[in-house]
Amino acid sequence: MKSQATFEIEDKYMAPFFVKQKISIEKGDGVFVWDEEGTRYIDFTSGWGVTCIGHAQPVITEAIVEQSKKILQNPNSGLTYSPARAELISSLMKVLPSHLTHVFFSNSGAEANDAAIKLARKVTNRLDVISTHQSFHGRTISTASATGQASHREKFNPLMPNYRFVIYGDLDDLEQALDENVAAFIIEPIQGEGGVHIPSEKYLKEAERLCNENGTLLIADEVQTGFCRTGPMFVTGAMGIKVDFLTMAKGIAGGFPFGGFAMSEKVASRLEIGDHGGTFCGNPMGCAVAHAVITYLVDNDVSANVEHMGRICLEIMGQWKEKYPNIIKDIRGKGLLLLIEFADSEIARKVSDECLGRKLFVRQTQGNGIRVFPALNIKAEELNEGLEIMQTAIESVI
Numbered sequence: 457m458k459s460q461a462t463f464e465i466e467d468k469y470m471a472p473f474f475v476k477q478k479i480s481i482e483k484g485d486g487v488f489v490w491d492e493e494g495t496r497y498i499d500f501t502s503g504w505g506v507t508c509i510g511h512a513q514p515v516i517t518e519a520i521v522e523q524s525k526k527i528l529q530n531p532n533s534g535l536t537y538s539p540a541r542a543e544l545i546s547s548l549m550k551v552l553p554s555h556l557t558h559v560f561f562s563n564s565g566a567e568a569n570d571a572a573i574k575l576a577r578k579v580t581n582r583l584d585v586i587s588t589h590q591s592f593h594g595r596t597i598s599t600a601s602a603t604g605q606a607s608h609r610e611k612f613n614p615l616m617p618n619y620r621f622v623i624y625g626d627l628d629d630l631e632q633a634l635d636e637n638v639a640a641f642i643i644e645p646i647q648g649e650g651g652v653h654i655p656s657e658k659y660l661k662e663a664e665r666l667c668n669e670n671g672t673l674l675i676a677d678e679v680q681t682g683f684c685r686t687g688p689m690f691v692t693g694a695m696g697i698k699v700d701f702l703t704m705a706k707g708i709a710g711g712f713p714f715g716g717f718a719m720s721e722k723v724a725s726r727l728e729i730g731d732h733g734g735t736f737c738g739n740p741m742g743c744a745v746a747h748a749v750i751t752y753l754v755d756n757d758v759s760a761n762v763e764h765m766g767r768i769c770l771e772i773m774g775q776w777k778e779k780y781p782n783i784i785k786d787i788r789g790k791g792l793l794l795l796i797e798f799a800d801s802e803i804a805r806k807v808s809d810e811c812l813g814r815k816l817f818v819r820q821t822q823g824n825g826i827r828v829f830p831a832l833n834i835k836a837e838e839l840n841e842g843l844e845i846m847q848t849a850i851e852s853v854i
C-alpha cells in the first residue's frame with residue numbers, strides 16, 4: 457500500500473497536533489480528490505474553506521505557471537513595485553466595500569488579524585481589544601488571545617493582556633464593555649469555527665454605531681466568510697457595514713497560502729512607514745494567484761451559484777431535521793457555510809466517520825456539529841452525490 461510509507465513518515469516526524477485521518481491525498485480535481493491508492497473522495501470541506509474554486513483549478517495552475525516563469529519574490533520584497541501586485545490590488549478594489557481604500561498582504565488569516573489588532577492599537581492609542589465568545593481568529597499568541605474558545609487558549613497562559621470577551625450577537629453586552637480603553641472590536645460577521653452562528657440583521661449595524669461612538673475600530677474578520685463563501689463577496693460589504701479593517705485569507709488565493717487586510721482612509725491616514733511589513737507580504741506569486749481567483753469568482757458569477765447551491769442544501773438538510781428529529785437538533789448557515797447540529801458529539805463523530813467510509817470528507821465542528829463548506833463552484837450533481845452520502849451516513853447511525 458503506497459499510502460503506508462506516507463503515514464509512517466508523517467506519524468514519526470510530524471508534531472502531534474492532529475488526530476489524523478488515515479488517508480493520503482495525492483491529487484484533486486474540482487470537488488474530488490484521490491488518495492495514493494486511486495480511491496476517489498468528495499471534498500465537502502474545501503481544505504477548510506480554502507479551495508474555493510476547486511482542486512487543481514486550471515486558472516490557478518496557469519497563474520502559478522506563468523508567474524513562476526517571471527518572478528516569485530521581488531528584490532527588496534515590498535520596497536519594489538510589482539505588476540502582479542498592482543493587478544491584484546486593482547481587482548480587490550473592485551470587490552471590496554468602497555470605503556476601504558488601502559490594502560496590505562499577509563500569508564495567513566492569523567497574520568492579517570494580528571496586524572489589524574496591532575495597527576488598531578497604534579491608531580487609537582488604546583490597548584484593549586474586545587472579541588466574542590466562541591470566536592476563532594487564529595493561532596498566533598495575539599490571535600489565540602482574541603479567540604473566544606477555551607481549547608485554543610487555556611494551555612498557553614499567560615496570554616496577551618487587555619483582551620476581553622462579549623456574548624456574540626448581544627448588543628447590551630457589547631455596549632457595556634465598550635469604554636475609553638477599547639482600541640478594537642474584532643468580529644466574524646458569521647462565526648465559522650465556533651459552530652456557524654449568524655447574528656441578527658441589526659447586530660452588526662448597531663455594533664458599527666456603538667464602536668463609532670466610542671472611538672473603537674471595528675475589525676471584520678472575513679477570513680472564512682470572504683470571497684463569496686456565504687454568497688456575497690463579503691458579508692459586511694453586502695450589509696453596508698463600514699468597518700475599519702476587513703481581514704481576508706482562506707479563499708483569497710484558492711489554496712495558495714495568502715491573506716491580507718483592507719482598511720478605511722481614516723485608518724490608513726494615521727499609519728506610517730515602519731508600522732508594519734513582512735518578508736513575503738504581497739509576494740508576486742501569491743498576488744498572481746489571488747488575482748486569478750478573484751477574476752474567476754467575478755467572471756463566473758460564483759456568488760449566484762453559492763446562493764443557489766446553499767438554498768438546495770438548506771432545503772434538503774431541513775428535510776433531514778424533520779425526518780430525524782431525535783438526532784438532528786438544528787440546521788443553520790448561509791450560502792455554502794453550513795452546519796448540521798447533532799444531539800451530541802458521539803453522533804456527529806459517527807456520522808462524520810460514516811461519511812468518510814463512504815468517501816465523503818466533512819468537518820466535525822465544536823463536537824456535535826458537522827460543517828459543510830464545499831468548493832463554491834460545485835455543480836448540482838456533485839452536491840447531490842455528497843448529500844446522498846450524508847443522508848445514508850445519518851440513517852446508518854439512527
Ligand SMILES: Cc1ncc(COP(=O)(O)O)c(C=O)c1O
Nearest residue numbers: 564565566592593594679680705
Ligand atoms: C474567522 C477566521 N479567522 C482567522 C482564521 C485563521 O486563519 P489561518 O489559519 O489562515 O491563520 C480562521 C481559520 O480558520 C478563521 O476561520
